Amino acid sequence: MVLVFAESPRGQFKKSSYEAVTYGKKVADLLGTSCIALTLGTTKDAGELGRYGATKVLSIPDASFDTFDSQSYASAISEIAKSNNANVVVLSHTSTGKSVAGRVAVRLNAGLVSGVNSLPTTSGAALRVKKSVFSGKAIAEYEISSEVKVLSLMGNAVKPENLGSAVTVETVSVASAKGRVRVKSVKTQEGTVPLPEAEIVVSAGRGMKGPENWGMVESLAATLGATTACSRPVADAHWRPHHEHVGQTGIAIRPNLYIAIGISGAIQHLAGVNNSKVIVVINKDAEAPFFKAADYGVVGDLFEIVPRLDEAFKKFKAG
Amino acid sequence: MKLLVCISQTPDTTSKISFNANGTEFNAAGVQFIMNPYDEWYALVRACELREALGGTVVALNVGPAANETTIRKALAIGADEAVRIDCEPNGAGFVAKQIAEYARAENFDIIFFGKETIDHNGSEVGAMVAEHLDLPYVSYASKLDLNGSTATLERDIEGGVEVLEVDLPFVLSAAKGMAEQRIPNMRGIMTARSKPLKEVPAVAFEDSAKAVQFSLPPAKAGVKLIQPDQMDELVRLLHEEAKII
Numbered sequence: 170m171v172l173v174f175a176e177s178p179r180g181q182f183k184k185s186s187y188e189a190v191t192y193g194k195k196v197a198d199l200l201g202t203s204c205i206a207l208t209l210g211t212t213k214d215a216g217e218l219g220r221y222g223a224t225k226v227l228s229i230p231d232a233s234f235d236t237f238d239s240q241s242y243a244s245a246i247s248e249i250a251k252s253n254n255a256n257v258v259v260l261s262h263t264s265t266g267k268s269v270a271g272r273v274a275v276r277l278n279a280g281l282v283s284g285v286n287s288l289p290t291t292s293g294a295a296l297r298v299k300k301s302v303f304s305g306k307a308i309a310e311y312e313i314s315s316e317v318k319v320l321s322l323m324g325n326a327v328k329p330e331n332l333g334s335a336v337t338v339e340t341v342s343v344a345s346a347k348g349r350v351r352v353k354s355v356k357t358q359e360g361t362v363p364l365p366e367a368e369i370v371v372s373a374g375r376g377m378k379g380p381e382n383w384g385m386v387e388s389l390a391a392t393l394g395a396t397t398a399c400s401r402p403v404a405d406a407h408w409r410p411h412h413e414h415v416g417q418t419g420i421a422i423r424p425n426l427y428i429a430i431g432i433s434g435a436i437q438h439l440a441g442v443n444n445s446k447v448i449v450v451i452n453k454d455a456e457a458p459f460f461k462a463a464d465y466g467v468v469g470d471l472f473e474i475v476p477r478l479d480e481a482f483k484k485f486k487a488g
Numbered sequence: 489m490k491l492l493v494c495i496s497q498t499p500d501t502t503s504k505i506s507f508n509a510n511g512t513e514f515n516a517a518g519v520q521f522i523m524n525p526y527d528e529w530y531a532l533v534r535a536c537e538l539r540e541a542l543g544g545t546v547v548a549l550n551v552g553p554a555a556n557e558t559t560i561r562k563a564l565a566i567g568a569d570e571a572v573r574i575d576c577e578p579n580g581a582g583f584v585a586k587q588i589a590e591y592a593r594a595e596n597f598d599i600i601f602f603g604k605e606t607i608d609h610n611g612s613e614v615g616a617m618v619a620e621h622l623d624l625p626y627v628s629y630a631s632k633l634d635l636n637g638s639t640a641t642l643e644r645d646i647e648g649g650v651e652v653l654e655v656d657l658p659f660v661l662s663a664a665k666g667m668a669e670q671r672i673p674n675m676r677g678i679m680t681a682r683s684k685p686l687k688e689v690p691a692v693a694f695e696d697s698a699k700a701v702q703f704s705l706p707p708a709k710a711g712v713k714l715i716q717p718d719q720m721d722e723l724v725r726l727l728h729e730e731a732k733i734i
Contacts, residue, residue, distance in 0.1 A: 183647075237651070239616060239626045264646040268628040271616025274582065280698030281582065283611050297701070304607050306505040308704045315697035349625045349659075353641075353652040363648025369734075393734070411666065412649070417501065417607065418525070418665050425733045436502050440607070447731045449723070450712070460712045465726060469717030481720035485728065 171197040171204045172255035173223065174246050176265050177212045178237070179355075184366050185261040185322075187221050187329035192322050193259040194222025194332045195288055200256065207249050209242060210234030219336025221329055226338045227253075236355075237265060238348025243272030245345040250277055255317060257296070262321040263365070270321045280313035286326035286444075304417060304440035324365050325423045362396050364415060369395035370424045370445075372415060373403065376431020376452065376471055380408035385472075386430060389479045392486065398422070400432045416441035431471050434459020451475065489544030491535040492597040493568065494588055494618075496524040496578075497552055497559045498608045507703040514703065523559045526603025528566070529670040530663035534633060535601050536567035537668060542635065545569045547597075551578045551587045557686065564681035565673035571686045580696030581609070585617030590692050593622060599640070602662040604629050609700075612662065619660040627655060631666030 173193035175186040190206050197204040206223035208215050210233075215226045227249060233241065246269065250258050258273060260266040262284045274281035282298050289298035295314045300323070302309040357363070364370065371390040377383065383397075390397045397413060404414035415422050417440040427445035431452060432438060439462055442448070450463040451471050460466045467474055499505070499519045506515040523532075535546045548563035548571040550556050560571045574587045592600060600622075602615040612628070619626035631650065632643035635657075644651045645664050673681070715723045727734050 178646075239619070239628070240623075243616075243620065264629055264644070267612040268616055268626055271581070271585070271613045272620035272626070274613075275585070275617050275620040280696065281613055281617075282698050283613050300610075301706075302609055302700075302703075303499070303505045304501070304610060305706070307507070308706055309609075309700045310702040310704075311698050312701045313698045318698075349655060350627065351654040353654060355646070355649065355651045357646070357649030361648065365647050412645075414665070418529075421610075426727065426731075440501065447727070447733050449727070462709065463712040464709065464731065465723060466712040466714050467717055467720075467723065468714065474717050474720070477718070477720045478723065481724045482734075484721070485724045485734070 170202050170253055170255050171200065171257045171259060172250050172253060173204060173206045173259045175206045175208050175218055176261055176263065177208050177210060178265070180211050180213050182212070182217065183261070183263075184329065185263055185324050188324065188327050189259050189261045189322050190218050190221035190223050191330045191332060192288070192327050196257055196259065199288065199291065202256065205253060207246060209245055215338045216336055220331055220333045222332035222334065223336055224334055226336060227341050228338055229341055229343055231342065233348070236352035237268075238350045239268040239272055240346050241348035243269045243276060245343050246273050247276035248343045248345060249341070250317065258317065258319045260319070260321045262323045266321045270319055274319045277317045277319065278315065279317040279319045280315040281319040282311045282313060283321040284323045285320050286323045289320070301444055304421070305443040323423065325368065325425070358412070364396050364398055364413070364420050364422050367396035367422070367424050369393050369426045370398050370415070370422060371395045371428045371430070372398035372400070372432060373430040374400035374432030375402050377403070377408070382472070383409070385475045385479065389428070389475055389482070392479050392482045400438055429459055430475060432459060433457045434462060489539060489542045490595070490597050491539060491544065491546045491599050491601065492549055492592055492595070493527065493532045493535045493546060493563070493601040494549050494614070495527040495532065495559065495563050496603070496606045497521050497550065497556045498524045498606050501525070501607060505705070511703045512701065521559065523562055524603050524606045526605065526663060528563070528603075530665065530667040531601035531603050532563055532566055532568065533668035533671050534663060535599070536671075538635065539567070539569070547572060549574070549588060549591065551576065551584045553577060560686060561681050562673065564684045564686070565677040566671050567677065568684075570684055572689055573686065574689045574691050576691035580699060581611050581613035582617060582696040582698060583694050585614045585621065586694040587691055588614070589618045589621030591689060592618070596658070598657045600624070600660040602660070604662045604664045615660055615662040622660070625655045625659040627653065627659065627661045629664040630661045631664045633661065633667060
């Protein structure tokens with residue numbers, strides 16, 4: 170059986186949770202077994218996970234799971250994995266998954282590969298699975314030989330798919346370890362897709378000359394339903410908030426489309442974005458290193474190009 | 489205050505990455521190795537700041553061969569008081585976590601620091617594993633840490649925001665941007681680092697059941713397609729019809 174832990178922060182499943190269930194279902198098909206999803210805490214509609222391929226959803230609606238603690242989460246996930254004889258445990262490679270996957274692996278005496286980006290293959294009783302390593306500069310294939318395997322799935326690596334089947338939702342309980350972390354508050358940006366989950370990202374750098382010029386970037390992002398991001402010098406200069414900084418020291422992202430405006434493309438920046446499926450670079454300097462990593466490039470004055478591109482997208486959307 | 493900072497050695501960010509002919513091993517020829525940036529800039533520096541403010545000891549720990557001593561001495565130059573090297577090839581996150589946990593178990597550290605991930609395997613796995621081996625709370629991607637007696641207040645990066653939390657010592661954390669500012673070792677630090685204790689500890693036996701067996705390079709990009717600045721309709725058309733992403 171493949172067990173998928175589907176995160177539901179503040180009661181809502183995330184896109185990464187649907188991706189994880191879709192992935193879990195495909196792994197289950199590969200192994201000729203079923204896919205069961207697990208939710209922790211208050212969840213609005215656990216049955217929704219059936220659409221992505223879970224044949225059963227186990228729900229532990231204990232309010233103590235409404236705030237996150239790696240110990241209590243890992244304990245519950247491991248107990249459910251054991252009592253249901255899970256062969257594979259799938260988590261999302263998110264802030265939650267990264268805190269929990271290692272703990273679950275130790276508890277289950279399992280081999281762990283985190284941040285996988287494609288379906289595994291079987292090699293006897295072992296699984297082989299790939300992930301991006303060296304900050305996007307290489308791909309590594311891992312072999313997991315333990316009886317139980319733990320995988321965490323990189324965001325935007327698979328698309329949530331309608332693999333729907335009849336689903337049963339069972340409320341269960343588990344004697345899990347009590348968490349020792351006391352969550353005081355959670356502050357998130359309302360109304361925008363968080364960068365790690367965004368499918369389109371519009372990002373800008375020092376070429377913008379100053380924070381007062383960001384209106385055109387925000388407008389382009391609004392047209393595309395994209396999330397805005399920035400380069401390190403821009404965040405360091407406080408032109409844009411720290412949480413927008415993408416790159417090696419900031420957030421690593423892999424959207425379908427990354428539009429880089431006035432960013433030269435230092436290797437530290439590329440390390441955080443080079444897994445994007447398509448990269449568009451707009452820069453006045455034809456020698457900017459970013460063009461080497463780009464799929465499409467526009468050399469010229471961004472102050473003229475960006476509004477023009479915004480208009481072109483608007484026309485396309487209206488068309 | 490007894491603080492442990494686990495430091496990993498990785499290829500420099502700007503290194504050209506290559507493998508042997510059959511893709512089974514990393515090619516280290518001509519590669520410059522550094523302390524994993526997040527371990528250095530955020531974890532080690534914050535630990536040193538806390539020691540400076542509250543007293544105590546900062547121990548830098550590396551799981552690796554003797555060749556890693558240059559990196560370990562740098563941690564001492566930045567401000568660690570002593571260092572430990574667990575003598576082995578660091579083969580896999582599970583293996584490394586086991587080594588760290590077995591060493592730390594008897595030492596009763598108040599806080600065990602990691603960087604948010606290493607820039608080679610990008611796993612973010614070892615901190616959580618060590619916390620589990622030692623049955624300690626774990627706070628990942630911490631961007632702020634303050635101490636008040638035996639209680640720590642932290643901020644943790646989550647998708648699209650931050651979580652503020654409290655936890656009592658002892659605990660394990662992984663450090664992200666915001667935790668501290670990078671420090672360049674000064675001449676005095678470099679001189680005193682030479683005489684600070686660096687203890688070698690034997691590794692314990694452990695078979696990691698997840699192993700990297702095959703490496704490859706990503707397919708080369710086809711090369712950039714340049715579009716004239718006055719042809720933005722054409723760019724949109726290409727993104728729609730050719731790249732098929734809008």
